[in-house]
Amino acid sequence: MSNLRTWLAFALILGFVLLAVFAQFIAPFDPFRGGADALLAPGAKNYLLGTDHLGRDILSELIFGARVSLAVGISAALSASILGIVVGSLAGFFGGWVDGALMRVSEFFQTLPRFVLALVIVAFFGGGVLKVIIVLAILSWPQIARLVRAQILSLRESTFVEAARLSGMNGIQIIAREILPNALAPVIVTGSLDIASAILLEASLSFFGLGDANLISWGGMLNVAQPYLRQAWWMAVFPGIAISLVVLAFNILGDALNDALNPRLQETA
Amino acid sequence: MCACRGDACVVPTSITMTLYILKRVAQAIPLLLGVVVFNFVLIQLAPGDPVTLLVGDYPAPEEYVRQVRAEYGLDRPLAEQLVLYLGQLARGNLGYSYANRMAVAELIGKRIGPTLQLMITALVIAIIVGVSLGVIAARGRGKISDWIAQAGALVGYSVPDFWLGQILIILFAVTLAWLPSQGMRSARSVATGFDAFLETLPYLVLPATALSVRFIALFSRITRSAMLDILHADFVLGARAKGLSEARVLIAHVLRNASLPIVTVIGYNVGLLIAGSALIETVFAWPGVGRLMFDSITKRDYPVMTGILLMVSGAVVLANLLTDLAYAALDPRVRYTR
Numbered sequence: 209m210s211n212l213r214t215w216l217a218f219a220l221i222l223g224f225v226l227l228a229v230f231a232q233f234i235a236p237f238d239p240f241r242g243g244a245d246a247l248l249a250p251g252a253k254n255y256l257l258g259t260d261h262l263g264r265d266i267l268s269e270l271i272f273g274a275r276v277s278l279a280v281g282i283s284a285a286l287s288a289s290i291l292g293i294v295v296g297s298l299a300g301f302f303g304g305w306v307d308g309a310l311m312r313v314s315e316f317f318q319t320l321p322r323f324v325l326a327l328v329i330v331a332f333f334g335g336g337v338l339k340v341i342i343v344l345a346i347l348s349w350p351q352i353a354r355l356v357r358a359q360i361l362s363l364r365e366s367t368f369v370e371a372a373r374l375s376g377m378n379g380i381q382i383i384a385r386e387i388l389p390n391a392l393a394p395v396i397v398t399g400s401l402d403i404a405s406a407i408l409l410e411a412s413l414s415f416f417g418l419g420d421a422n423l424i425s426w427g428g429m430l431n432v433a434q435p436y437l438r439q440a441w442w443m444a445v446f447p448g449i450a451i452s453l454v455v456l457a458f459n460i461l462g463d464a465l466n467d468a469l470n471p472r473l474q475e476t477a
Numbered sequence: 478m479c480a481c482r483g484d485a486c487v488v489p490t491s492i493t494m495t496l497y498i499l500k501r502v503a504q505a506i507p508l509l510l511g512v513v514v515f516n517f518v519l520i521q522l523a524p525g526d527p528v529t530l531l532v533g534d535y536p537a538p539e540e541y542v543r544q545v546r547a548e549y550g551l552d553r554p555l556a557e558q559l560v561l562y563l564g565q566l567a568r569g570n571l572g573y574s575y576a577n578r579m580a581v582a583e584l585i586g587k588r589i590g591p592t593l594q595l596m597i598t599a600l601v602i603a604i605i606v607g608v609s610l611g612v613i614a615a616r617g618r619g620k621i622s623d624w625i626a627q628a629g630a631l632v633g634y635s636v637p638d639f640w641l642g643q644i645l646i647i648l649f650a651v652t653l654a655w656l657p658s659q660g661m662r663s664a665r666s667v668a669t670g671f672d673a674f675l676e677t678l679p680y681l682v683l684p685a686t687a688l689s690v691r692f693i694a695l696f697s698r699i700t701r702s703a704m705l706d707i708l709h710a711d712f713v714l715g716a717r718a719k720g721l722s723e724a725r726v727l728i729a730h731v732l733r734n735a736s737l738p739i740v741t742v743i744g745y746n747v748g749l750l751i752a753g754s755a756l757i758e759t760v761f762a763w764p765g766v767g768r769l770m771f772d773s774i775t776k777r778d779y780p781v782m783t784g785i786l787l788m789v790s791g792a793v794v795l796a797n798l799l800t801d802l803a804y805a806a807l808d809p810r811v812r813y814t815r
Contacts, residue, residue, distance in 0.1 A: 316511045319797060321789050323752030324770070328786045331774050332523040332530065404635065411637055412756055416774060430640055434760065437658075441647045448640030456635035463631070 217460035224454055228274040235268035239424055247440045258442040260432060266442060269424050270450050276414075276425040277454060280341055281407035287345035288406075289399045292352025297383050299353065300360030307357070314350035322347045323412060330418045337420050340413060344406050352398055359391030393469040397462055404458035411451050426451045497805050505798045512790040516783050517562050527551055534777035537575040571787065572780030574773075581784035585766060591661055592765030594677070596754050598685040600743070603692035608739065610693065611700025612727060615708060626697060633694030639756035642687035646760070649683060656682050659762040684761040688753050692746065699742045703735035710734075737808055744800025748793040 227234060236254070242262035250258040250266075257266040299310040329343050360383065363369055372386045413419060414427025426447040433443035520530045531545050546552065550561045565572075571581040614626035650658035662668070662676045707713060708731055716730045755767030762768065766785060773781035 312507070316508060316515075319508060319748075319790075319793060320512065321748035321752055321793050324748075324755065324786055324789045327755075327770065327774065328782050329519065331777075331782055332519055332779070334524070408635075408637055412639065412752075415637075415639055415756065416759070416771060418774065427637075430637075430643065433643065437643055437646050438651050441651070444640065444643040444647065448637060448644065451640065452632070452636045455637075456632060459631055459635050 213460055214464035217457040217464070220453060220457040221461065224274050224278060224457075227271050228278050231272045231275060235265075235271045237265035237268040239264055239268035239272045247436070249440075250442050257446050258440065260429075260443050261436055261440070266429075266446055269429060270426070270446055272424045273426045273429060273447065273450065274454075276337060276420070276423050277407050277410060277451065280337060280344070280410040281403045281454075281458070283341045284344035284348065284406040284410075285399050285402035287341065288348035288402055289352050289395060291345060292349040293356050293388065293395065295349060296353035296356025297360060297388070300357040300364070301379055301383055310353070311357070314353050317347060318350045318354075320347075323409060326409060326413060327416060327418065330413055335413075335418045335420055337423065340410060340419070344409055348402055348406065352395055352402075355394050355398060356388075356391055359394070360387050363387045363390055393465075397466045397469060400458055400462035400465055404455045404462065407451065407455050407458070494805065498802060501798055501801050501805075505794050508794050509791060512787060512794070513563060513566060514559070516787060517559055520783070521555065521558075530779040530783070531572060533575055533779050533781070535575045541573075541575070566787070571784035574778055574781045576773075576776045576778040577781070581780050584769065584781060585784055585788055588764065588766045588769045590765075591763055592754055592758065592767060595681065595684055595688065595758065595763060595765060596750055598681055599688035599692065599754070600750065602685060602689040603696055604743065606689070607693040607696025608700045608732075610697035612704060612732065614697065614701040615704035616727065618705065623701075626701070630694040630698045633690045634698075636690065637756075638687055638691050638753050639760050641690055642684060642757050642760035645683045645687055656680075658683060661763060680761075684757050684763055687760070688750070688757045691753060692750065695742060695746065696739065700732075700735065700739055703738040704731055707731050707734050737804060740803055740807070741800055744796055744803065747796035748789070751789050751792065 236256070242260075242264045244263060245253060245255065245259050246261055246263040248255050248259040248263075250256060252258065255265050255267070257270070259265055260269070295310055295314065299307040326340075326343050326347060330340060333339055333343075364387070369382060369386050372382050377385070410419070410425070411427030411430070414425045415431045417428075417431055419425045419428045419431075429447040430444060433440070433447070436443050520527050523530055527549075528542055528546055528551055531549060531551075532542055548561070548565065550558050553561075569582055571585070573579075574581050574584055577584055610626045610629070614623045617623045646658040649656045657663075657680050661680045662673065668676050713726060713730050716726045721729075751767075754765065755770050757763065758765045758767035759771040766788075769781065770785050772778070773785070
């Protein structure tokens with residue numbers, strides 16, 4: 209059962225990635241070009257999922273929207289992971305006041321309400337995909353930093369690290385070659401879950417009108433749909449399903465990785 | 478462990494508790510200060526003249542702009558500016574919103590009531606439904622009820638809450654026309670006091686439901702795993718052996734001991750609740766702080782944004798502090814180990 213679930217999630221992610229990459233070949237219409245066919249219901253005139261208030265094809269918009277969601281979600285989570293690994297390694301390796309200072313900073317970012325913070329920063333500095341990715345990465349690294357730090361602290365005393373030290377490796381080599389590969393499992397799990405939350409955060413920012421105005425994003429589509437809830441349900445229903453499916457898929461993947469990489473949990477959960 | 482009896486025990490316990498409270502409060506203060514400094518840095522780093530961020534992108538009179546420049550010492554060195562900024566905040570001055578012609582603190586104060594009403598209602602729904610689902614899942618572990626509850630939690634955690642709000646509007650306000658979807662009472666309403674409160678209830682149903690779903694998922698997951706940790710503890714076996722009814726075992730023994738992690742998760746997720754309500758209020762035109770945030774973004778009313786950020790951060794720090802204190806009060810071990 210759980211294996212099937214994992215494969216479904218994986219297939220779903222792969223499917224969305226393919227949609228995003230080959231959007232211009234798959235989309236039946238130009239998602240940017242509107243026309244006279246405004247607010248058509250799904251199925252009318254070859255518009256499988258209907259059209260929006262400007263006559264743009266919802267299905268084509270959805271296919272192109274996968275680009276922003278996946279690009280932002282994956283890049284933000286990846287950048288956050290790298291940042292977290294670097295900070296966590298520094299804190300775990302140096303200890304002392306470096307550790308203390310870095311952990312206070314991570315506590316700070318962990319306590320603060322991420323969404324409100326992201327809203328204010330993006331409102332101050334302007335939207336745009338790159339800026340959103342940077343903001344989400346800056347707000348999401350602490351959890352991974354703490355994980356890596358904890359792993360380093362516990363692995364530092366292990367015999368294989370001792371052996372590496374005796375064989376003449378320096379600190380950075382030990383961290384990069386001996387400790388990090390062994391500490392990676394929880395980082396991958398958290399990273400996968402981070403993709404899900406980054407996609408949700410991006411959708412929320414775009415829903416607040418802070419996305420990139422020149423790109424199609426699912427959150428932005430929901431923003432546009434809000435005034436038309438009474439006339440055109442399809443404008444809201446389909447983008448939301450797309451967001452939910454992708455986020456669900458990454459959450460399932462994270463859970464599955466957690467089960468696979470953490471055998472102890474398998475027994476209790 | 479305390480081997481003494483009666484009154485003798487009270488003294489050392491209350492001292493450790495007091496010490497713990499002092500320690501936690503001392504930890505919260507730099508965090509709050511950090512928020513203020515962070516805010517200050519943002520204002521300095523943002524492109525354009527910082528005075529725009531203190532006044533808002535609104536045609537304010539030249540005289541007022543000059544006054545803000547002087548008040549915050551925008552031509553002075555940065556360190557001095559920071560001190561002035563802290564001084565203004567310490568006096569409770571969160572700035573002035575020219576777009577609304579009102580002090581930011583006053584503006585937020587006016588909007589906080591509806592937000593609290595929405596958040597508390599959603600939280601109550603989430604606790605009742607989430608904890609019940611968690612108990613059902615833990616009891617039927619491995620059975621179909623468990624599977625459904627777990628799958629439901631995963632879905633609930635993945636669906637964007639503001640979209641769920643839109644779907645609820647389409648279903649229950651547009652298609653079925655059962656419930657209102659915008660605002661918190663009829664525009665023609667003249668009711669006051671308790672009548673006004675009763676009038677808001679139908680308006681509260683949809684937004685509170687939409688806001689609660691994510692937390693139902695979160696609470697049911699944490700309840701399930703907390704219950705599973707305890708379900709096989711010796712004292713539960715003992716309670717069963719005593720012949721207590723299953724319901725009594727579950728509620729008086731298992732759930733009570735599982736309540737600690739549940740309380741923690743609730744307390745630590747107040748920030749998430751605030752973020753959710755900002756989006757939900759926008760969908761339902763609920764006249765709270767979240768809607769104010771949305772409006773201030775569209776109007777580029779920066780002082781309101783920073784004011785809300787400060788208030789929300791303060792609320793989250795406070796909620797975390799209270800959670801830790803509640804935890805320490807409920808579980809004496811915390812006071813000694815931390």
